[in-house]
Amino acid sequence: xxxxxxxxxxxxxxxxxxxxxxxxxxxxxxxxxxxxxxxxxxxxxxxxxxxxxxxxxxxxxxxxxxxxxxxxxxxxxxxxxxxxxxxxxxxxxxxxxxxxxxxxxxxxxxxxxxxxxxxxxxxxxxxxxxxxxxxxxxxxxxxxxxxxxxxxxxxxxxxxxxxxxxxxxxxxxxxxxxxxxxxxxxxxxxxxxxxxxxxxxxxxxxxxxxxxxxxxxxxxxxxxxxxxxxx
Numbered sequence: 239x240x241x242x243x244x245x246x247x248x249x250x251x252x253x254x255x256x257x258x259x260x261x262x263x264x265x266x267x268x269x270x271x272x273x274x275x276x277x278x279x280x281x282x283x284x285x286x287x288x289x290x291x292x293x294x295x296x297x298x299x300x301x302x303x304x305x306x307x308x309x310x311x312x313x314x315x316x317x318x319x320x321x322x323x324x325x326x327x328x329x330x331x332x333x334x335x336x337x338x339x340x341x342x343x344x345x346x347x348x349x350x351x352x353x354x355x356x357x358x359x360x361x362x363x364x365x366x367x368x369x370x371x372x373x374x375x376x377x378x379x380x381x382x383x384x385x386x387x388x389x390x391x392x393x394x395x396x397x398x399x400x401x402x403x404x405x406x407x408x409x410x411x412x413x414x415x416x417x418x419x420x421x422x423x424x425x426x427x428x429x430x431x432x433x434x435x436x437x438x439x440x441x442x443x444x445x446x447x448x449x450x451x452x453x454x455x456x457x458x459x460x461x462x463x464x465x466x467x468x469x
Contacts, residue, residue, distance in 0.1 A: 264290070321335075345367065369391050
């Protein structure tokens with residue numbers, strides 16, 4: 239189980255490394271510890287090694303801090319709501335973004351999930367509202383239009399007299415399929431439909447960009463004066 243990895247000849251030190259199977263067959267002296275590690279390892283991106291480190295960290299903390307941590311998670315799961323207007327997470331029936339009177343209610347940005355709302359809000363460049371679809375149309379994954387909040391979006395557009403719909407979906411087949419589907423649903427509506435610009439990322443290199451990204455970058459080119467003014 240333990241393997242010895244020798245350093246290059248210029249070093250006399252020897253390092254013991256653990257075989258990956260070690261963490262798959264951990265032997266715990268405490269059933270409570272084992273159960274906690276198993277639960278943490280169910281989280282996305284958390285393996286058994288990281289889970290063990292997190293649990294051991296909690297054990298070292300004062301009991302009241304660990305209890306507060308547990309109570310916070312339990313309260314969040316019990317009391318969290320979804321905004322009745324945009325389907326974003328909220329503490330109340332209507333989230334603080336939708337209820338903010340300074341936001342432009344005639345402009346709605348359509349996103350796939352809650353993480354996208356957080357990402358766009360972090361830029362502090364958008365002052366409209368959002369609509370969280372809860373996913374994208376993906377027949378191969380068994381996700382159809384009825385499983386998303388598309389109907390709620392269509393109803394909202396009419397009820398709130400939305401003037402512009404901005405699609406901020408991932409630039410892939412599923413995202414484009416969803417965009418096309420909703421656009422077809424709105425073909426008879428007097429509404430402006432736009433999508434976020436797609437092109438070469440800042441700091442990227444042309445030789446590593448795919449052909450579709452390069453093509454869209456050329457199609458969405460802008461005057462140098464307007465580019466410089468944004469910097």
